[in-house]
Amino acid sequence: MEFSIQHAKDASFKHDGLREYFDYRDLGIHSATKGKAVMHVIKAVKGTNAHGEWHKHEIDMQLVYVLKGWAIFEYEGHGQHKLEAGTCVHQPPGIRHREIAHSDDVEILELVVPGDFKTVVLD
Incomplete structure (x- = not known):
């Protein structure tokens, strides 16, 4: 594994992630861990909305921490939850979930293992 550091002044968001209604800032963890994990900041693309499609990830671990704004997620067997700044969610491997809505200013820190x-x- 490699040492990695990123400063806020070097922050750049790209429109190259999983969802077209979010921009992503790679925090260098995928490269530093040689793909064992990925960590990024996700922020809303203004004027866009979530599609609300049910999905799951083939992962070992997923952690979501809301930095700013809010998002409403629904988790199978756990109902809908409004995630606000300071909310931390551990999404167990394979849990069915979907995003219902988010604020225009939402920013989320996400850590996923493995990185790929x-x-x-x-349905």
Whole structure:
């Protein structure tokens, strides 16, 4: 594993992630861990909305921490939850979930193990 550091002044968001209604800032963890994990900050693209599609990730671990704004997620067997700044969610491997809505200013820190994972869209 390699040492990695990123400063806020070097922050750049790209429109190259899993969802087209979010921009992603890679925090260098995927490279530093040689793909064992990925960590990024996700922020809303203003004027866009979530599609609300049920999906799951083929992962070992997923952690979500809301930095700013809010998002409403629904988790199978756990109902809908409004995640606000300071909310931390451990999404167990394979849990069916979907995003219902988010604020225009939402920013989320996400850590996923492994760094390269598959997302399965469900009916």
